[in-house]
Amino acid sequence: MKTSSLIDMLSANVETVDRRQVPRTIATAGALGAVVAIVAVLAALGGRAGLADAHAISFLAGKLVFTLALVVFALIFLGRYARPGGERRAPFGLIALPFVAVVALGLLSLLAAPRAHWQAMLVGDQWLECLLSIPVIAIVPFALVMWAVRRAAPTHLTRAGALAGLVAGSISATAYALHCVDDSVPFVALWYGGTIAFCTVAGAALGPRLLRW
Amino acid sequence: MPTDEDELRDLMKAGLDGDAAAHRSLLERLSRHLRAYYKSRLSRIGRSASEAEDLVQEALIAIHTRRHTYDPAEPFTPWAYAIARYKLIDHLRRTKAARADVPLEAAGEITAHEDHVDTESAIDLARLMARLPAKMRNAIQHVKLDGLSVAEAARRSGMSESAVKVSVHRGLKALSAVIGREKAS
Incomplete structure (x- = not known):
């Protein structure tokens, strides 16, 4: 085929293009994923107890601030990495910052507490449930977000996949926080931070296979 | 300048x-x-x-x-x-x-x-088109190769105009996927 014939073909009946399509698709996928994750947590695990207590409420709020900040941050990055050349416009290393911040807060809170409490603060009551729930609940949001990214045109597939994993993991952690009664910063740093990081790494591993176009 | x-x-x-x-x-x-x-x-x-x-x-x-x-x-x-x-x-x-x-x-x-x-190029459009689903192939043929308007293509194929547009878009993406797959084989 001659390139001129291809150009004839491509420029026949050119349609108007919606320029907001990429951010809108990603936001829609994220919102749907969040609904699925929240319904799954409330239906399968139930909402958390003790919300009459001001301490519990402030702790829930703190967890949500951390996980929602991650969601927003990851979505902004993903909006860039879903487009060609996005890797030139958003320094990827920045996604480590929220993790560094929560680990630093966790360490400070350990240092401020007597050594005898450390184990309880780190392991909590439900570490295993947290470890399993966050990655499992992240699966549907991950699939939705990857679908949205596939409709765009990422050119760095590992990073785009990692960011999709980060979005899904943070959405899942946000939903899980509605159930979780382990109110300690080191617990959140270790189990939330760890599982969200796992989702990010899994996304990075799947990106080149699932996002190719 | x-x-x-x-x-x-x-x-x-x-x-x-x-x-x-x-x-x-x-x-x-x-x-x-x-x-x-x-x-x-x-x-x-x-x-x-x-x-x-x-x-x-x-x-x-x-x-x-x-x-x-x-x-x-x-x-x-x-x-x-x-x-x-x-x-x-x-x-x-x-x-x-x-x-x-x-x-x-x-x-x-x-x-x-x-x-x-x-x-x-070595890309043989007619042969690649034959590998697309009929709906996409016809939409591309009408709108992109024969130069029919979307409305006319919709009338001939009995599809809605937006379905024709979607088929053209998906068809072009599918073409590029077929080109990629052929290379690997």
């Missing part, structure tokens, strides 16, 4: 608003840059001009079908370059070339050279 970047960006924006002449002019200009870019990269590993032409065409299809991913607030050349480079790396991977032998320079490079020689 307007630079290449400004002109290409204006053409791109007009094309996004549905201006077919601007879109054609954009693709023509890009094809010359892409040809120079791919020829210079592929000649260093002893690949033919026809193979470069395959890549030019793949990149044009990609630029066309993914044009909704261009953010008009950003410069145009780096966007086009990122697609060109992505398609080159993907091509090298599929054809098992050693990527280390091919220089993959920075942005800006792509509009530095032009090449007007339109050689025949």
